[in-house]
Every structure is written in C-alpha cells, then in structure tokens.
Amino acid sequence: MPDPQDRQPFDLTRRQVLEAGTIVSLTGTMLPAAALAQPAGPRPSPENGMTVPLSFHLSFRVNGRPTALDVDARTSLLDLLRERLGLVGAKKGCDHGQCGACTVHLDGRRVASCLTMAAKANGRDVTTIEGIAGANGLHPMQQAFIDHDALQCGYCTPGQIMAAIACVKEGHASTPEQIKEYMSGNICRCGAYVGIVAAIEQAAPRIERS
Amino acid sequence: MTPNRNADRPRIDAHEKVLGRALYAADQPFPGLLHAMTVPATIAKGRVLSIDTAAALQVPGVVRVFTHDDFSQIRTTPAARGAYGQPGKGYQPMTAPQVRHRGEPVALVVAETLEAAVEGAEAVTVRYAEDPFSARMDDDLASPEPDAVSPLASGDAEAAFASAVHTIDVEYRHPQQHHNPIELISTTAAFEDGTLRIYEGTQSAAAFAGGLAGMMGMEPQALRGVSPYTGGGFGQKNGVQEQSVLVASAALLLRRPVKLVVPRGQLFHTASYRPHSRHRVRLAADGDGRLLAGIYETVQQNSRYDGFASDHGATPPRMYGYGAWRGRERIVRVDTQTPGHQRAPYEHPASHATECALDELAGALGMDPVALRLANDTQRDPITGKPFSSRHLADCLRRGAALFGWDRRTNQPGALVAENGDRIGLGVACGSYKAAMTPSVTTLRLSAGGQCRIATSGHEMGQGIRSVIAAELIDVLGVDPDKLDIRIGDTGHAPQHLTAGSWGAGSAAPAARAAALKLREELSQLTEAALSDEPVPVQLARTRRPYLEVSVDTVPLGKDRQAIEQLRRGMPVTTGPEYPDFLAFSWIAHFAEVHVEPSTGRVRVRRVVSVADCGRVMNRRTAESQVRGGVVWGIGAALREVAECDPRFGGVLNNDLAEYVVPVNADIGAIDVDFIDEPDSRLNPSGVKGLGEVAMVGAAAAIVNAVHNATGKRIRHLPIRIEDLL
Amino acid sequence: MKPLSYVQVRTAREAIEAFVAAGESARYIAGGTNLYDLMKLGIEKPAHLIDIADLDGANRIDTDGDRLFFGGAALMADVAEHPVVRDDYPVLAESLSKAASQQLRNMATVGGNLLQRTRCPYFRNGANGAYPCNKREPGSGCAAIGGMDRSQAVLGASAACNAVSPGDWPVALMAMDAAIELQGLDGPRVIPIAELYRPPSRTPHLEFTIGREEIVTGISVPKTAAGRTSTYLKVRDRESYAFALVSAAVALEMDGDRVRQAHVALGGVATVPWRARPAEALLRGETLDRERALEAARAAFAEARAGRHNAFKIELGARTLADAIINAGSKSR
Known part of the structure; x- marks a missing residue:
C-alpha cells in the first residue's frame, strides 16, 4: 500500500484552483467588494438566493438610511449588519453579550447587537461605527482615541467608541472612576484601558449629553 | 544616519481602526460565500462510532456535512497544530474517527447562511466509544516524561546550596490560562486570481500558504495567506489552527468560498493556551545578599501528541550574577489539546516563581528587595561569561523606585494603611526577554508624489509593527505618514516570517531602515550628489523620475544568506539570545501598589510603575501602550485568570468571557x-530590542510580592483570589 | 437554533392570545439578554417568540403613590437612573447598576430579569450532552455536586441541584418585600416576590411558580424610610461586569441609633434569592457595631452547607453582609 503521505489528498493543481475560482466568479450572486469602500449605510444582499424558512419583514433605519428586508427571524442584529448589510465595523468577540465588541446604538442607546434579535430593530434607528464620523472628519471620540492611543489591535475599538459616546451622552463620564465602571462592558484584551479613560475625558466636553 | 530617539506620533493605522474600516479576516466579503460551523466532540478521548448527518442535511440551506471520511487524506506535517515544526508531532482532528481531546471538531457543516450552518451543526448526532483519560497533570493517567537537565548550568549549585547559611526552597504553581484575543479565530477560504486565499487573523501568514499547502498536498504557489490586521494574537495565532485546513479543504471540495468563525466556547478547546506548570525554586545567599546558587526545576503540562517543550529555565539564570546554577525540566502528558506560547510563555511563569522566591529571600535576609536585586546586578551572563549587548536593569530599578516612591515601603507586612482601612502593599519584580531577530525580504517604492509603499515581513496584531516600520521610513526619508502604504501579513506581497517572540520590531525596523537607506543611496547615485536634509520625495521629484524602487534582504546578526532561503520556504529562522560576541535581552522593572480590603480580601492594583530597557524606543506613544498592556496581562494572570477543569469530563468548564474573567476597565x-531609551547599536542598525513580551515579565510577581507586603500572606499559586486572603 | 416565528404585540391580552395559539413551543421574549443567549447555547428551544418588550405602557415607572411601580418592560438602566430610586432606594438602584454592563441594562427589562436562569456552567455548557444536569434534563443527574463547585450555592441546595440564582435585582426586591404583578389567562394577580421562586428540591427544572402563559406586568415596592438607609454590596471575581460570588441587600428601619427592623437578603450564595430572616431577628433592637453586624451575618449562614470548593462563600458571605449592614447603618446618620 502506498504511503498516504505521498499522495495528493485533493488531486488539485494550480490549474484546477484557477478553474474553481472561475466557477465562483461566474455564479457569485453577492455584492462587489468595491461596495465596501462606502463609508456608511447598508447594502442588503440576498442570503445566497436561499429561501429563509421563517422570515420577518424588517423595516428600520441604519445610520440614517431607511432599510427594509426580509430576515431570518433567528438572526442577531450583529449578524444582520455584518453578513447581510456589509457593515462589518461592529465585531463578534463572544456572541453572548460578554465582551462589548458588537456595541451599536439602538434609538441612541448602546446595546450588545449580538444579543439583540435583528427583528427587534423593527421601526427603530441603528447607528454603527460607520455612521458617526461627520462628512468633514472624525467624531471627537474617534480623534480622542487616536490622540491617547486608546487602542492596539483595534478589534474591540468600534465597540469601545460606540460605548464611549453613549457613556458621555448618558452622563456617566464625570469622573475617571465612573468612566471605568461604565466602560467595563467593553473588554480590551490588549489592555488599552488607561488610554480609553483618557480619551473619554478628552472628548466628553465636546459631546452633548442627551 | 543616527536613529531619531524622540518619535512620539499617532499609531499609523489608528485612523482606519477608529473608523471601523480596518478589515479583519472575518470582515472580508465574497460573492457566494458559504458559512461553516463545527460540531465539537463531547467526550475527552475515544473513538467516533458513527455520525448521523441525515437530520443536518435536511436543514434548509445546508450544503454539505463533512466528516473524517472526507478529510482522511489530510497530512499531519510540521505545520499541523501542536507540531511546532516537528514532523510526526501535532494533531489534525477529523482525519480519523477518533477523539483526542474534548471539544475537537468531529464534523463540519457548510450552509448558505450562518443560521443554517449553526442549526445543521446542532442536528448532527455522533456516537462515541469513550476511553479512559487524564485531563490534568495531577491525574492518575497523566504521563510524566523523564526529566531533561538544562544545558544552562554553572558551578556546583547543589554544594553551594547545601553549605549556604541563607536559603529558600519553595514551589510556585501557575494555572492553565487562555489568551482570549477579542478577535475570534476564524478561517475564510476564497478563490482569487487563480489562488486559494486563506484569510485568517494570524501571526504567521506563511503557515497559510506553505503550511496548509503541505497538509493538503498542494503546490505552495496555489495558496496565499492574508492577514493585514490581526485582532490580537498573544501567541494563540502562531500558526495553522485545528479548523484551518478543514475550511480550506471544504472550499476546494465545494468550489465556493467558505467562512468559519469559531465560537468562543469552542476556542477554549481547540486553540492553544498557557499550560499548567509547577516551579520549585531553591536560592542560596550569603549574609550580604550575594546569590551563591540557584536551582530551578519545573514541571509543565503538555498534550499527548505535541512538540511543545518546556523552556522555563532559559532566562532566570541570566537575571542576576548567580554563583552557581542548575536547572531541570519535565513535561507531563495529558489528554488535552496542545498548549502553546502565550505572551511571555516561559518567562512570565518563570519570573512569577523566581522573582517571588527572591522576594522571600529578601525577607529572610531582612534586606530591601530592590537592594537585593541591585547587589546581584551583572553585566555578564553567568552561564557563558559573555557580556550583554546592553543591560540597564539597575537603572530601571533605580528610576522606577524613584517614580514609584519605593522609600515608603518597609519589610514589615501591613505597615501601610489607607484612609479607608485597606492594607497597602508595595512590591517589586524584574523581568527579561531575549532580543531576537528574523530575516526579511523588503521592497520599497517611493513615488515623486510622496507615496511610499513598502512590502515586508511582519504581522500587525496591535503591537504596532506598522508604526515601527513607519518610524524608520519617516526618520530616513522624511515621508508623510499619511502617504505610507505598509503591506505586511500577506504572502502575496513579501515572504512572511512568524511574528512572535518580541522579534517584530528588531526585524522589521532594521529591514525598513536598510531599504530606506538603500533608496537614499540610489537616489544619491542618480543625482550624483549627496542628498540634502529636505524630504527625500522632494529630491526625487526633481529627478523627474516617477518613482524609485529598491529591494533589500536583511539577514540578522549571526546568520548568513541561507536565512533568506529558509524564509522564502516559510521556515522559521530566529536568533538570540546568544550572539557571537554577546547575549542580548530586553529588561524591565515593575513596581506595584496594591490595596487589600481587610474584610473581603479583595485586591485592587492601584498603581504600577514600569521602567523598561528595550533599546531604542521607536514610538513613545505605542511603546507606552504596549507596556501598559503587558501590565494589564500581569494583573489578569496574578489576580483573575484560571481555566477550571473538571477531571471527570476534561475540557474547560468556564469557557466564556463571563466566567473566564479577564481584566475589565x-x-x-x-x-x-518610562524607558531607558538607549539604542542597542551592537544588535542592529535600528538599535531596537523587543518590548511586547518583556512588558509582562515580572508584572505578576510584583503584584504577588505587593500582596505579601500588604497582608503577610505568601500565596504561591495563581491567580490569587478572594478565598486565598480571607 | 431552529427556525422560529417572531411577532411583536402591543397588549398583554394580545400576547396571551398569541401564546395560547402558538402552543407548547411558545415563549415570551422581552430584552432577550437571557433567553436569546440560552437559545444560542441550545438550552432554550422556542419555535414561536412573542415579543412583549413594547406592550403599551409596560415600561412605566411610577413613584407617586404609596408604592414604587415598575412596569415589567421598564429597562434596567432606566430604573437604575430614576431619580427617586437612585436617591431614596439605593439598594434597588445599586442592584441594577452593578448588574451586567450598561449595554445589557439598556436591553434587559426589570420583569424579565426576575426570570433569569442560573449561570451554573454544567447547565449552560451541556446542551450537546457534555454534562448531566437535572435542571436542563430532568433525571440526568447533577455534575456540579461533587464537581467544580466554587460558584455553586451554599444555601437552599438539594441533592438534585445546587445551582445559584444569579440575579441582583431580585435579591434587592426580596429585601424590600416587593410584589409581582402578573397577567394570565384568568386575568391579573399579585404575588409576593418570595412566592415567585421554587427551591430546587427534587424538581430543579421547575424554577418559577408562575404559569407559562403568564406575563410579569409590573413590580411594586412599598415605600419605606428604610429605602434611604439601604445598600447593595456585591463581591465578585473582578471589579465590574461579573456575577456575584456573594451579594447582600440590606435596608434598615432605624429608631435613632437602634435598628427597629432590618430587611436582609443574599445573592450569589443560594439557589433562590435568599431572605435572611435569622440575621434580621438578631439585628432587631440593636445598636450597630461591627461585632453585632458580624454576629447577625453569621446567623444568616447558620444553615449553609459547603461543597468541595465553595466553603469560602460562607465566611465571605458573612463578612460581606456585615459590611453591608454597617454601610447601610452609616446612612442613617
């Protein structure tokens, strides 16, 4: 018996990989990658042409833009934003409300989008990291995060910034201790906490309380 | 050119990151993307008797359910998880109907939507025959291997210890801990430009080209590893993961792009972790605190099949001028997934044991712990007798003590009390980490319009390697930071070396610097005149050339051209700590102030002062962040993190971020x-040593020592939790 | 997670009708922070979800009468921040603000929080058959007893289950003698909060006394001066964003320096929100000092039974409760 280690497991060559790529590009149904350059707003895509078993007609606003689509009623708001609307700023770090990386604003309040069923956003306003910078520049909180190097790998950063803006608007940014407590729902494994607190202290006076 | 020592500028990729535009592996869109979900094994060891996929295949949207029948021809190669470069080691699940650790994937469901993939995975029914197993080092069926005597030895440590007046003989224990970068480990395999591209947040894109190709029996050119941003690595993303080859294979077999984001709960059972370890430390000193001998013996958990050796004994003998030293290491094999390198993998547990033991010795001698360390400072490695390339540890201690207000401390525990009644404790500990380097192949193109594009080896996982590369390009060429295009973490741009072991800056900075200097030189030859102080792009524009491009290979000190060939083949090539004429390490001193609530024993780390000698500081702002991050890791390791394992079941019981408690804000x-900021020009032209790992080394020990100073209790295991101080 | 239907309703009547029409596999969902989480873990498997988060008026907070009233769908964050609750009933406000994170408090409702299920890891992690659990799968056994039980209960456990009741808010409500307003098929009814919870006994899968179709429409708390002399102290493995190892809700009715009546409840240590009557009895008529507080606190744990790794909770619990008693008492001055 020949040594299995000597065989080509998939009998695939470079040419066949090329072919596979061709097949995909001909049959692909989803959005073009270039659409990703658009800073804000949703880009609904079909779920690979599949008929969703039990769907819910969701009509809401994402970063100010009215959006309507049928969603699988099981879907989380996070998966809807990332997998269907191409808004990948909100991140999945735990999928159970335990890390804060998925934080977005729902009607102006911060929520964990991984534990929010997408259907619950019906008729409401969702704001993501893609929707907070002005036409002419960064949101003051974004600038403060740069100034104080309140990030390292950047993965938790969109969630941190969305939480930080809400923290100020709620009126929970009056002391460093209060900021620490009210930012504890956002884990930064790189350990940028000192910078995060400093950034919020800097940005707070420039953000209106709601 | 003398390197600039005053750089303090924004992190080079911060803008993309605060806008949410930095695209991580799982953020990439692809037409027709399929979603995958794994079915984890519910036993710790045994055989798979049958897998019933019928119900899963009935789930609308499910395209295919893969089992070991589909993947039996995947090869276990030196790239397989846990092999650590050794052929025949490591383990790739789903290549046979067997289970070697709880939670390993036994089936892979691929579907049109994520929801369908998850539903499908839940619908797969697996029957097992379970075998006896041991999930912990102390269990009956655990298999200890013979002791390995460390080659790092000097003098007759046993005799010196036996005849010494002042001795310490203690055992410290370190628990199993998990990296938990916030970016979930994921794999996306997609076809682009005739190659299979693997998008995975990684510290080693090469593992996803050459490594996976080897496992799949394909030509290396057919695969490309892409990881421009990694959402935290800390050593967990050092190579091919358990699911990587499964996803790549699924994409090939289905001829469609496939994405798998591994759930956090499963990662505790498939990704690497810091193994449980025990450390016996014997120290001997004379009445003046001069260290006469150190004897250091460790026992470390390992999986049944991996090549992950113990190397705890590598740095402690170099910390101080020990009169004699002896070390020994043992591994114990158990039925878990393979452990791995987690930030300061050996240095942190070793510093916990040895720096706490040193604190105990200071107590026994009635000596100040800073004074004890200063009394044993050395400029030569006690093992080889060679000098250190640079060692400013004493300065770190002195400056740190001043910044911290160390003179408040006495050896009497509980002497300092806060206004609210908390006991205040002050502790110190030191750390070191080897200064290593790797080869690079770098291409640099400067356009007359000021655009500057560099392609080189390195992975950005938050440590700031882009900012380090930028610092050299700005320093040498005067380029605009906003016009930099830094292409790393992608085998399509340049050969990629594993980024780990704190060799990122020491490798990427000299590479960028060499490329920039070569570009200056070529421009100078073109203009037939020496360059002025003006920004180089301006001088280039005057030549009316659209751009200038150079390529340069950098070979680290002590290596030859072969290193470049090894790099091109995707093989690891690292140096240090021993170089021909010296040894090179980064050094650090940590000072910790803890407040302990008397009624509940809650410990709060109020303040830490850390002073590092990492050679030249490439960017003050990102360097400070890196050290703070290392300290936060020290706090987590000292006071929070432990993986709970029920020996009856195996696996990690607290496998989520609610119950595995990492530090929060x-x-x-x-x-x-603070930094010494003395360039180490003997090591490389950039004068830089590493920082990311040394930042953590000693931080936990400083906290443990501070807890002792507050309470008088010497806790010899981690983490110190409430029940330890009640 | 299997496909499911989802409807949003406006009135309790509509909700109950939808529930009855949907049959066995229906569940109400409010914030979803616990239910949806458990659905992702495969522990809860509803086929029909009826969203009651937006019932008309269900988020009402009314502090005008002789009782505080919180609509069942009022958000935890909103109740925590309500000025009357914050200033006059710190035990209530603190029990909410120390729970979870602000993101989750912006989603979770005060009604739904009463029904939060245990964090026992053998319960949460075992949906795929990895661990036996009587609560998840009646009759399968309890892996936590004799297992890694550091987080398990020392009070109220049975031979079938020692899982901790995880909430903070229910503990504070227990101390404050709250009443729970329910609406079901037969119309509205009101029960004391203590009657909401079932000890595990031999049926740990039965956690609540209310009917499956019943909705928590509101929570009312009698107004009392003890509200101002109250506190919620929570000790956990980190400073924030963690479940309690031990928590203590204390409200004191003071008569000068003396305690006229103490209201004490414990969390993190028991299988249900735990009213500590023995401690209350010992505090009655006493002037407060550390020694008396600790004596009363120890009495609260007289019946406690430790497992293999959770004995520390008994001492920690007593000290935490003593701290809470002293802290609450200090507010009367």
Whole structure:
C-alpha cells in the first residue's frame, strides 16, 4: 500500500484552483467588494438566493438610511449588519453579550447587537461605527482615541467608541472612576484601558449629553 | 544616519481602526460565500462510532456535512497544530474517527447562511466509544516524561546550596490560562486570481500558504495567506489552527468560498493556551545578599501528541550574577489539546516563581528587595561569561523606585494603611526577554508624489509593527505618514516570517531602515550628489523620475544568506539570545501598589510603575501602550485568570468571557511607564530590542510580592483570589 | 437554533392570545439578554417568540403613590437612573447598576430579569450532552455536586441541584418585600416576590411558580424610610461586569441609633434569592457595631452547607453582609 503521505489528498493543481475560482466568479450572486469602500449605510444582499424558512419583514433605519428586508427571524442584529448589510465595523468577540465588541446604538442607546434579535430593530434607528464620523472628519471620540492611543489591535475599538459616546451622552463620564465602571462592558484584551479613560475625558466636553 | 530617539506620533493605522474600516479576516466579503460551523466532540478521548448527518442535511440551506471520511487524506506535517515544526508531532482532528481531546471538531457543516450552518451543526448526532483519560497533570493517567537537565548550568549549585547559611526552597504553581484575543479565530477560504486565499487573523501568514499547502498536498504557489490586521494574537495565532485546513479543504471540495468563525466556547478547546506548570525554586545567599546558587526545576503540562517543550529555565539564570546554577525540566502528558506560547510563555511563569522566591529571600535576609536585586546586578551572563549587548536593569530599578516612591515601603507586612482601612502593599519584580531577530525580504517604492509603499515581513496584531516600520521610513526619508502604504501579513506581497517572540520590531525596523537607506543611496547615485536634509520625495521629484524602487534582504546578526532561503520556504529562522560576541535581552522593572480590603480580601492594583530597557524606543506613544498592556496581562494572570477543569469530563468548564474573567476597565488603576531609551547599536542598525513580551515579565510577581507586603500572606499559586486572603 | 416565528404585540391580552395559539413551543421574549443567549447555547428551544418588550405602557415607572411601580418592560438602566430610586432606594438602584454592563441594562427589562436562569456552567455548557444536569434534563443527574463547585450555592441546595440564582435585582426586591404583578389567562394577580421562586428540591427544572402563559406586568415596592438607609454590596471575581460570588441587600428601619427592623437578603450564595430572616431577628433592637453586624451575618449562614470548593462563600458571605449592614447603618446618620 502506498504511503498516504505521498499522495495528493485533493488531486488539485494550480490549474484546477484557477478553474474553481472561475466557477465562483461566474455564479457569485453577492455584492462587489468595491461596495465596501462606502463609508456608511447598508447594502442588503440576498442570503445566497436561499429561501429563509421563517422570515420577518424588517423595516428600520441604519445610520440614517431607511432599510427594509426580509430576515431570518433567528438572526442577531450583529449578524444582520455584518453578513447581510456589509457593515462589518461592529465585531463578534463572544456572541453572548460578554465582551462589548458588537456595541451599536439602538434609538441612541448602546446595546450588545449580538444579543439583540435583528427583528427587534423593527421601526427603530441603528447607528454603527460607520455612521458617526461627520462628512468633514472624525467624531471627537474617534480623534480622542487616536490622540491617547486608546487602542492596539483595534478589534474591540468600534465597540469601545460606540460605548464611549453613549457613556458621555448618558452622563456617566464625570469622573475617571465612573468612566471605568461604565466602560467595563467593553473588554480590551490588549489592555488599552488607561488610554480609553483618557480619551473619554478628552472628548466628553465636546459631546452633548442627551 | 543616527536613529531619531524622540518619535512620539499617532499609531499609523489608528485612523482606519477608529473608523471601523480596518478589515479583519472575518470582515472580508465574497460573492457566494458559504458559512461553516463545527460540531465539537463531547467526550475527552475515544473513538467516533458513527455520525448521523441525515437530520443536518435536511436543514434548509445546508450544503454539505463533512466528516473524517472526507478529510482522511489530510497530512499531519510540521505545520499541523501542536507540531511546532516537528514532523510526526501535532494533531489534525477529523482525519480519523477518533477523539483526542474534548471539544475537537468531529464534523463540519457548510450552509448558505450562518443560521443554517449553526442549526445543521446542532442536528448532527455522533456516537462515541469513550476511553479512559487524564485531563490534568495531577491525574492518575497523566504521563510524566523523564526529566531533561538544562544545558544552562554553572558551578556546583547543589554544594553551594547545601553549605549556604541563607536559603529558600519553595514551589510556585501557575494555572492553565487562555489568551482570549477579542478577535475570534476564524478561517475564510476564497478563490482569487487563480489562488486559494486563506484569510485568517494570524501571526504567521506563511503557515497559510506553505503550511496548509503541505497538509493538503498542494503546490505552495496555489495558496496565499492574508492577514493585514490581526485582532490580537498573544501567541494563540502562531500558526495553522485545528479548523484551518478543514475550511480550506471544504472550499476546494465545494468550489465556493467558505467562512468559519469559531465560537468562543469552542476556542477554549481547540486553540492553544498557557499550560499548567509547577516551579520549585531553591536560592542560596550569603549574609550580604550575594546569590551563591540557584536551582530551578519545573514541571509543565503538555498534550499527548505535541512538540511543545518546556523552556522555563532559559532566562532566570541570566537575571542576576548567580554563583552557581542548575536547572531541570519535565513535561507531563495529558489528554488535552496542545498548549502553546502565550505572551511571555516561559518567562512570565518563570519570573512569577523566581522573582517571588527572591522576594522571600529578601525577607529572610531582612534586606530591601530592590537592594537585593541591585547587589546581584551583572553585566555578564553567568552561564557563558559573555557580556550583554546592553543591560540597564539597575537603572530601571533605580528610576522606577524613584517614580514609584519605593522609600515608603518597609519589610514589615501591613505597615501601610489607607484612609479607608485597606492594607497597602508595595512590591517589586524584574523581568527579561531575549532580543531576537528574523530575516526579511523588503521592497520599497517611493513615488515623486510622496507615496511610499513598502512590502515586508511582519504581522500587525496591535503591537504596532506598522508604526515601527513607519518610524524608520519617516526618520530616513522624511515621508508623510499619511502617504505610507505598509503591506505586511500577506504572502502575496513579501515572504512572511512568524511574528512572535518580541522579534517584530528588531526585524522589521532594521529591514525598513536598510531599504530606506538603500533608496537614499540610489537616489544619491542618480543625482550624483549627496542628498540634502529636505524630504527625500522632494529630491526625487526633481529627478523627474516617477518613482524609485529598491529591494533589500536583511539577514540578522549571526546568520548568513541561507536565512533568506529558509524564509522564502516559510521556515522559521530566529536568533538570540546568544550572539557571537554577546547575549542580548530586553529588561524591565515593575513596581506595584496594591490595596487589600481587610474584610473581603479583595485586591485592587492601584498603581504600577514600569521602567523598561528595550533599546531604542521607536514610538513613545505605542511603546507606552504596549507596556501598559503587558501590565494589564500581569494583573489578569496574578489576580483573575484560571481555566477550571473538571477531571471527570476534561475540557474547560468556564469557557466564556463571563466566567473566564479577564481584566475589565474598572480593574485597572494608574500604569506609569518610562524607558531607558538607549539604542542597542551592537544588535542592529535600528538599535531596537523587543518590548511586547518583556512588558509582562515580572508584572505578576510584583503584584504577588505587593500582596505579601500588604497582608503577610505568601500565596504561591495563581491567580490569587478572594478565598486565598480571607 | 431552529427556525422560529417572531411577532411583536402591543397588549398583554394580545400576547396571551398569541401564546395560547402558538402552543407548547411558545415563549415570551422581552430584552432577550437571557433567553436569546440560552437559545444560542441550545438550552432554550422556542419555535414561536412573542415579543412583549413594547406592550403599551409596560415600561412605566411610577413613584407617586404609596408604592414604587415598575412596569415589567421598564429597562434596567432606566430604573437604575430614576431619580427617586437612585436617591431614596439605593439598594434597588445599586442592584441594577452593578448588574451586567450598561449595554445589557439598556436591553434587559426589570420583569424579565426576575426570570433569569442560573449561570451554573454544567447547565449552560451541556446542551450537546457534555454534562448531566437535572435542571436542563430532568433525571440526568447533577455534575456540579461533587464537581467544580466554587460558584455553586451554599444555601437552599438539594441533592438534585445546587445551582445559584444569579440575579441582583431580585435579591434587592426580596429585601424590600416587593410584589409581582402578573397577567394570565384568568386575568391579573399579585404575588409576593418570595412566592415567585421554587427551591430546587427534587424538581430543579421547575424554577418559577408562575404559569407559562403568564406575563410579569409590573413590580411594586412599598415605600419605606428604610429605602434611604439601604445598600447593595456585591463581591465578585473582578471589579465590574461579573456575577456575584456573594451579594447582600440590606435596608434598615432605624429608631435613632437602634435598628427597629432590618430587611436582609443574599445573592450569589443560594439557589433562590435568599431572605435572611435569622440575621434580621438578631439585628432587631440593636445598636450597630461591627461585632453585632458580624454576629447577625453569621446567623444568616447558620444553615449553609459547603461543597468541595465553595466553603469560602460562607465566611465571605458573612463578612460581606456585615459590611453591608454597617454601610447601610452609616446612612442613617
């Protein structure tokens, strides 16, 4: 018996990989990658042409833009934003409300989008990291995060910034201790906490309380 | 050109990151993307008797359910998880109907939507025959291997210890801990430009080209590893993961792009972790605190099949001028997934044991712990007798003590009391980490319009390697930071070396610097005149050339051209700590102030002062962040993190971020950082040593020592939790 | 997670009708922070979800009468921040603000929080058959007893289950003698909060006394001066964003320096929100000092039974409760 280690497991060559790529590009149904350059707003895509078993007609606003689509009623708001609307700023770090990386604003309040069923956003306003910078520049909180190097790998950063803006608007940014407590729902494994607190202290006076 | 030592500028990729535009592996869109979900094994060891996929295949949207029948021809190669470069080691699940650790994937469901993939995975029914197993080092069926005597030895340590007046003989224990970068480990395999591209947040894109190709029996050119941003690595993303080859294979077999984001709960059972370890430390000193001998013996958990050796004994003998030293290491094999390198993998547990033991010795001698360390400072490695390339540890200690207010401390535990009645404890500990380097192949193109594009080896996982590369390009060429295009973490741009072991800056900075200097030189030859102080792009524009491009290979000190060939083949090539004429390490001193609530025993780390000698500081702002991050890791390791394993079941019981408690914002007090900032020009032209790992080394020990100073209790295991101080 | 239907309703009547029409596999969902989480873990498997988060008026907070009233769908964050609750009933406000994170408090409702299920890891992690659990799968056994039980209960456990009741808010409500307003098929009814919870006994899968179709429409708390002399102290493995190892809700009715009546409840240590009557009895008529507080606190744990790794909770619990008693008492001055 020949040594299995000597065989080509998939009998695939470079040419066949090329072919596979061709097949995909001909049959692909989803959005073009270039659409990703658009800073804000949703880009609904079909779920690979599949008929969703039990769907819910969701009509809401994402970063100010009215959006309507049928969603699988099981879907989380996070998966809807990332997998269907191409808004990948909100991140999945735990999928159970335990890390804060998925934080977005729902009607102006911060929520964990991984534990929010997408259907619950019906008729409401969702704001993501893609929707907070002005036409002419960064949101003051974004600038403060740069100034104080309140990030390292950047993965938790969109969630941190969305939480930080809400923290100020709620009126929970009056002391460093209060900021620490009210930012504890956002884990930064790189350990940028000192910078995060400093950034919020800097940005707070420039953000209106709601 | 003398390197600039005053750089303090924004992190080079911060803008993309605060806008949410930095695209991580799982953020990439692809037409027709399929979603995958794994079915984890519910036993710790045994055989798979049958897998019933019928119900899963009935789930609308499910395209295919893969089992070991589909993947039996995947090869276990030196790239397989846990092999650590050794052929025949490691383990790739789903290549046979067997289970070697709880939670390993036994089936892979691929579907049109994520929801369908998850539903499908839940619908797969697996029957097992379970075998006896041991999930912990102390269990009956655990298999200890013979002791390995460390080659790092000097003098007759046993005799010196036996005849010494002042001795310490203690055992410290370190628990199993998990990296938990916030980016979930994921794999996306997609076809682009005739190659299979693997998008995975990684510290080693090469593992996803050459490594996976080897496992799949394909030509290396057919695969490309892409990881421009990694959402935290800390050593967990050092190579091919358990699911990587499964996803790549699924994409090939289905001829469609496939994405799998591994759930956090499963990662505790498939990704690497810091193994449980025990450390016996014997120290001997004379009445003046001169260290006469150190004897250091460790026992470390390992999986049944991996090549992950113990190397705890590598740095402690170099910390101080020990008169004699002996070390020994043992591994114990158990039925878990393979452990791995987690930030300061050996140095942190070793510093916990040895720096706490040193604190105990200072107590026994009635000596100040800083004074004890200063009394044993050395400029030569006690093992080889060679000098250190640079060692400013004593300066770190002196400056740190001054910044911290160390003179408040006495050896009497509980002497300092806060206004609210908390006991205040002050502790110190030191750390070191080897200064290593790797080869690079770098291409640099400067356009007359000021655009500057560099392609080189390195992975950005938050440590700031882009900012380090940028610092050299700005320093040498005067380019605009906003016009930099830094292409790393992608085998399509340049050969990629594993980024780990704190060799990122020491490798990427000299590479960028060499490329920039070569570009200056070529421009100078073109203009037939020496360059002025003006920004180089301006001088280039005057030549009316659209751009200038150079390529340069950098070979680290002590290596030859072969290193470049090894790099091109995707093989690891690292140096240090021993070089022909010296040894090179980064050094650090940590000072910790803890407050212990008397009624509940809650420990709060109010302030840490850390002073590091990492050679030249490439960017003050990102360097400070890196040290603060290391300190936060020290706090987590010292006071929070432990994987709970029920020996009856195996696996990690607290496998989520609610129950595996990593530090949150409210856990962190002030962390003040300073640097010696003396370039180590003997090591490389950039003068830089590493920082990311040394930042953590000793931080936990400083906290443990501070807890002792507050309470008089010497806790010899981690983490110190409430029940330890009640 | 299997496909499911989802409807949003406006009135309790509509909700109950939808529930009855949907049959066995229906569940109400409010914030979803616990239910949806458990659905992702494969522990809860509803086929029909009826969203009651937006019932008309269900988020009402009314502090005008002789009782505080919180609509069942009022958000935890909103109740925590309500000025009357914050200033006059710190035990209530603190029990909410120390729970979870602000993101989750912006989603979770005060009604739904009463029904939060245990964090026992053998319960949460075992949906795929990895661990036996009587609560998840009646009759399968309890892996936590004799297992890694550091987080398990020392009070109220049975031979079938020692899982901790995880909430903070229910503990504070227990101390404050709250009443729970329910609406079901037969119309509205009101029960004391203590009657909401079932000890595990031999049926740990039965956690609540209310009917499956019943909705928590509101929570009312009698107004009392003890509200101002109250506190919620929570000790956990990190400073924030963690479940309690031990928590203590204390409200004191003071008569000068003396305690006229103490209201004490414990969390993190028991299988249900735990009213500590023995401690209350010992505090009655006493002037407060550390020694008396600790004596009363120890009495609260007289019946406690430790497992293999959770004995520390008994001492920690007593000290935490003593701290809470002293802290609450200090507010009367």
